[in-house]
Amino acid sequence: MQTLKKYLVTAWQTLFGGPIRAFGVVSVILMLALAIAPAKDHFSQWHGYQRGYLKLIADRSDALSLRRRVIPGLHQIWLPELGVVDRCTTCHEGLKEATLADVPYQPFRKHPAIPHSLENYGCVTCHRGQGPATTVIEAHHSDRAGEDPILPARYIQSGCGQCHQNSLTGTPQLNRGRDTLASYGCVRCHAVNLPGGATITPTDNPPSLVHLADKTTREWVFSWIKDPQAYAASATMPNYKLSDADASDISAFLISSSTPNPGDTATLVTASAKPIDPSAGASLYGESFCATCHAVTNAAGNLVGGNIGPELTRIGNKAKPEWLQAWLNDPRSYDPASPMPHYRFTPQQVATLSQFLLAKSDSDFGANVHLDPATPAQITHGRKLVAELGCAACHQINGVNKPQNYAPDLSRIGSKPLTQLVFLPGMDQTLSTYISAKIKQPRAFGPGLKMPQFTLSNAQNDALTTALLSLSDRSHALPAKLRVTAVPDTTYQPAGHAGKLMTELACFSCHRINGRGSDLAPDLTWEGSAVQRQWLDSFLKNPNTLRPALIRRMPRFNLSDADRKELTDYIMVAYQSPTIDPDTAPSATNPPATVEHGRQLFYSKYACQSCHIADVKTDKGYIGPTLTQVGSRLTPAWIYAWLKNPQALRTGTLEPNQNIGDDDARALTAFLMTLKSSGKQEKK
Amino acid sequence: MSQRSITGAMLLVLAAAAGCKHQPATASAAKPTATGAAIVESSGGKQLGPTGTTLKDPIIVQVNDDQGTALPGALVQFHGPAGVHFEPAEQITDSSGQATATVTLGTIAGRYQLTATTPGKSQPATVQLTEIALGYQQQLGFVLADKYCNRCHDPESSAERVSNYDNLEVKPHPFTEGDTYNKMSDADLLAITQHGGPALNRSALMPPYANTLSPSDLQAILAFIRVVSDPPYRPAGTVYAQK
Numbered sequence: 001m002q003t004l005k006k007y008l009v010t011a012w013q014t015l016f017g018g019p020i021r022a023f024g025v026v027s028v029i030l031m032l033a034l035a036i037a038p039a040k041d042h043f044s045q046w047h048g049y050q051r052g053y054l055k056l057i058a059d060r061s062d063a064l065s066l067r068r069r070v071i072p073g074l075h076q077i078w079l080p081e082l083g084v085v086d087r088c089t090t091c092h093e094g095l096k097e098a099t100l101a102d103v104p105y106q107p108f109r110k111h112p113a114i115p116h117s118l119e120n121y122g123c124v125t126c127h128r129g130q131g132p133a134t135t136v137i138e139a140h141h142s143d144r145a146g147e148d149p150i151l152p153a154r155y156i157q158s159g160c161g162q163c164h165q166n167s168l169t170g171t172p173q174l175n176r177g178r179d180t181l182a183s184y185g186c187v188r189c190h191a192v193n194l195p196g197g198a199t200i201t202p203t204d205n206p207p208s209l210v211h212l213a214d215k216t217t218r219e220w221v222f223s224w225i226k227d228p229q230a231y232a233a234s235a236t237m238p239n240y241k242l243s244d245a246d247a248s249d250i251s252a253f254l255i256s257s258s259t260p261n262p263g264d265t266a267t268l269v270t271a272s273a274k275p276i277d278p279s280a281g282a283s284l285y286g287e288s289f290c291a292t293c294h295a296v297t298n299a300a301g302n303l304v305g306g307n308i309g310p311e312l313t314r315i316g317n318k319a320k321p322e323w324l325q326a327w328l329n330d331p332r333s334y335d336p337a338s339p340m341p342h343y344r345f346t347p348q349q350v351a352t353l354s355q356f357l358l359a360k361s362d363s364d365f366g367a368n369v370h371l372d373p374a375t376p377a378q379i380t381h382g383r384k385l386v387a388e389l390g391c392a393a394c395h396q397i398n399g400v401n402k403p404q405n406y407a408p409d410l411s412r413i414g415s416k417p418l419t420q421l422v423f424l425p426g427m428d429q430t431l432s433t434y435i436s437a438k439i440k441q442p443r444a445f446g447p448g449l450k451m452p453q454f455t456l457s458n459a460q461n462d463a464l465t466t467a468l469l470s471l472s473d474r475s476h477a478l479p480a481k482l483r484v485t486a487v488p489d490t491t492y493q494p495a496g497h498a499g500k501l502m503t504e505l506a507c508f509s510c511h512r513i514n515g516r517g518s519d520l521a522p523d524l525t526w527e528g529s530a531v532q533r534q535w536l537d538s539f540l541k542n543p544n545t546l547r548p549a550l551i552r553r554m555p556r557f558n559l560s561d562a563d564r565k566e567l568t569d570y571i572m573v574a575y576q577s578p579t580i581d582p583d584t585a586p587s588a589t590n591p592p593a594t595v596e597h598g599r600q601l602f603y604s605k606y607a608c609q610s611c612h613i614a615d616v617k618t619d620k621g622y623i624g625p626t627l628t629q630v631g632s633r634l635t636p637a638w639i640y641a642w643l644k645n646p647q648a649l650r651t652g653t654l655e656p657n658q659n660i661g662d663d664d665a666r667a668l669t670a671f672l673m674t675l676k677s678s679g680k681q682e683k684k
Numbered sequence: 685m686s687q688r689s690i691t692g693a694m695l696l697v698l699a700a701a702a703g704c705k706h707q708p709a710t711a712s713a714a715k716p717t718a719t720g721a722a723i724v725e726s727s728g729g730k731q732l733g734p735t736g737t738t739l740k741d742p743i744i745v746q747v748n749d750d751q752g753t754a755l756p757g758a759l760v761q762f763h764g765p766a767g768v769h770f771e772p773a774e775q776i777t778d779s780s781g782q783a784t785a786t787v788t789l790g791t792i793a794g795r796y797q798l799t800a801t802t803p804g805k806s807q808p809a810t811v812q813l814t815e816i817a818l819g820y821q822q823q824l825g826f827v828l829a830d831k832y833c834n835r836c837h838d839p840e841s842s843a844e845r846v847s848n849y850d851n852l853e854v855k856p857h858p859f860t861e862g863d864t865y866n867k868m869s870d871a872d873l874l875a876i877t878q879h880g881g882p883a884l885n886r887s888a889l890m891p892p893y894a895n896t897l898s899p900s901d902l903q904a905i906l907a908f909i910r911v912v913s914d915p916p917y918r919p920a921g922t923v924y925a926q927k
Binding site: 106658 | 903
């Protein structure tokens with residue numbers, strides 16, 4: 001104590017011992033205080049980066065021009081409309097310098113090329129983070145309430161999705177995420193309202209369960225709801241992790257609530273009692289191009305086929321024979337909205353195909369399932385579970401209403417405040433990690449949570465997270481003029497008997513017409529202008545494939561002559577393009593010299609043989625349709641218009657627009673019109 | 685010298701910011717029981733993915749003993765430039781002598797050299813793998829090239845698409861063939877893509893795309909060709925003149 005006192009007294013004496021000495025010391029303190037502000041500036045982090053930038057460019061050959069564009073001090077991009085106050089360019093000084101594309105570290109590397117400018121969109125619009133901050137930590141990693149940290153680069157496409165609701169070529173991950181929201185039916189439980197009010201239409205086609213007992217057994221239902229992917233690896237239905245008792249009760253209720261559908265149980269009357277040729281099933285399955293929509297796991301363990309309809313690897317375990325026959329006979333009698341065509345199979349064909357399909361079974365699947373007859377208590381409990389689990393959000397079920405707002409609204413999930421989230425121990429406390437983990441293992445977040453377990457690849461998980469992150473507060477707050485909406489499908493429905501036929505044949509499951517339908521097969525909006533009537537008629541009778549390399553092909557429907565004529569007439573009349581004028585187009589027959597000139601153009605100037613086959617003896621091109629009979633198939637008016645601008649007739653077609661002039665197009669049309677089918681080939 | 689230290693410091697900051705936070709400091713529970721002589725790639729090199737994303741396939745390397753047979757129980761460590769993340773970064777080879785890791789690419793577009801190392805008897809054995817991270821424009825180019833060009837330019841067929849390569853009298857080159865493309869200037873690559881083979885006195889089997897693809901699409905394809913070429917493309921007159 002004593003020593004301290006002595007020490008303090010001496011210090012006082014030394015500093016303020018006399019007036020002059022005291023004045024000097026006070027002045028020094030004052031000067032130091034005045035120097036704090038400039039020193040703080042000088043030693044600030046961003047100042048350090050700016051000095052670093054100057055050093056970096058000093059060593060480069062274009063140092064002078066780089067130097068000229070350096071602006072010292074804080075930079076700011078201020079865009080009130082977008083809510084952007086970004087000072088990021090204070091440190092990220094080289095973002096626009098093309099020659100700095102090779103700097104292997106940040107913050108000085110050039111920004112990769114994107115379609116938008118920094119000045120008009122700022123940085124945080126896509127990257128998130130705190131634009132006004134002036135330190136690295138605050139700008140990138142702020143986790144204070146309500147503040148967004150930088151978005152991990154893997155989800156950057158979510159930035160695009162805030163304005164672009166349409167599918168962009170450059171954002172495959174975002175597009176895939178949105179498709180997954182639709183194809184896994186996420187939007188059936190979760191409301192997702194895009195900015196501007198559009199919604200996402202589910203595309204997963206969950207079957208109605210009102211006649212379930214006609215189709216399958218309670219044992220199959222039990223095994224399926226226990227583990228859908230054990231039945232079909234590609235199934236999109238999630239796993240609810242049900243106990244045996246609960247699965248048993250749910251299956252009891254679903255079977256008991258099912259009402260019979262007249263027709264499902266009718267026995268098939270085969271005209272001739274011919275025995276079924278066992279090999280005929282496989283070829284009928286192939287000829288009918290079932291694999292265009294349905295997949296089967298082959299011997300090598302690969303899933304082969306389309307995903308429009310359910311996987312059929314173990315269909316024999318599921319389908320009751322009578323039901324399968326009734327379904328093959330006419331899918332719409334069981335499910336009026338089915339995307340499957342009514343093939344008009346003969347009873348013999350139905351028997352053949354159903355026998356072939358029923359053989360696709362797996363003796364291990366459901367082998368140990370033995371259920372005692374259902375008790376009323378089980379059925380009551382099953383109904384309760386079905387209501388609680390929200391089964392009716394996807395499936396139509398007798399006696400259970402579709403739940404409203406079953407799961408949380410996701411319209412702004414991309415900006416959900418961290419304070420409203422519960423994280424798992426050890427997890428990074430960011431929104432993107434939360435969303436990703438929640439999709440991956442929803443039940444890990446606490447007991448009693450209802451969201452089921454989906455089977456998704458890591459890429460699907462990332463894609464979904466990207467799509468959800470795009471549903472941000474910012475996306476809703478952006479000026480409406482920046483919004484690019486997706487063009488929704490129209491509700492186009494062809495009229496009359498032809499319209500009814502087109503519904504039955506499910507043309508829209510593959511073709512697009514007047515803005516409705518799928519793009520598996522060519523758009524038919526202007527098919528009437530494109531093809532010759534006789535060709536269309538014979539094609540509908542017996543579709544031979546036009547593109548040898550295609551895996552998905554047009555199936556053959558057993559249309560009656562009258563129905564086929566009706567359909568042909570309708571297509572020829574209703575699907576005419578207003579821009580194709582048969583009167584001014586080249587005629588179908590031309591002088592040999594013109595034809596020869598066209599041939600030369602075809603093989604030399606335009607080298608069409610690189611993609612097409614006009615003569616099977618010499619040509620090998622395998623990308624576009626075979627043209628050996630094109631003169632019997634297409635109209636000269638269509639060929640001429642197509643050559644001049646293919647994309648004008650079908651957006652996005654692969655055929656390059658070669659800017660072919662009038663004369664060349666006429667000569668090429670003349671040559672192509674000479675490529676006719678011989679009568680013999682026509683009939684095959 | 686001072687530049688170096690600043691660069692180093694910044695790299696550290698970056699690494700601290702980007703990578704380290706995610707690197708769980710779990711010491712692998714298993715101890716190595718064997719020491720290999722060589723390490724080779726089994727699969728997973730030469731993949732493409734958007735920046736910052738996890739590559740579709742994991743990388744798999746194999747440790748061999750001096751007889752060249754696969755060696756279980758050897759330690760393998762994966763390393764990469766700042767921002768690359770391996771899951772797991774360190775492990776013991778499995779019963780078939782292999783080590784498998786998923787790779788998350790860094791945030792900078794371009795080529796990533798990854799190394800897998802095993803201690804070895806006298807000195808460590810290493811193997812290098814190259815992966816490519818695509819920025820926005822390169823990713824767009826990838827999608828477009830896949831749709832419009834690869835049917836002719838890629839000799840490989842897939843289940844969904846039969847290659848047309850074998851049907852062409854004059855053979856195009858796959859876009860990864862640096863020996864061909866690195867010799868061509870940006871202007872020449874654009875010219876042949878826009879106006880077809882004849883623009884460079886080449887075959888008309890190469891069609892023109894000037895009226896089919898927009899200028900920005902064509903730039904994107906060019907950017908894609910440049911980033912995938914092997915050996916890597918070095919633009920003439922690189923301005924980085926190290927003192």
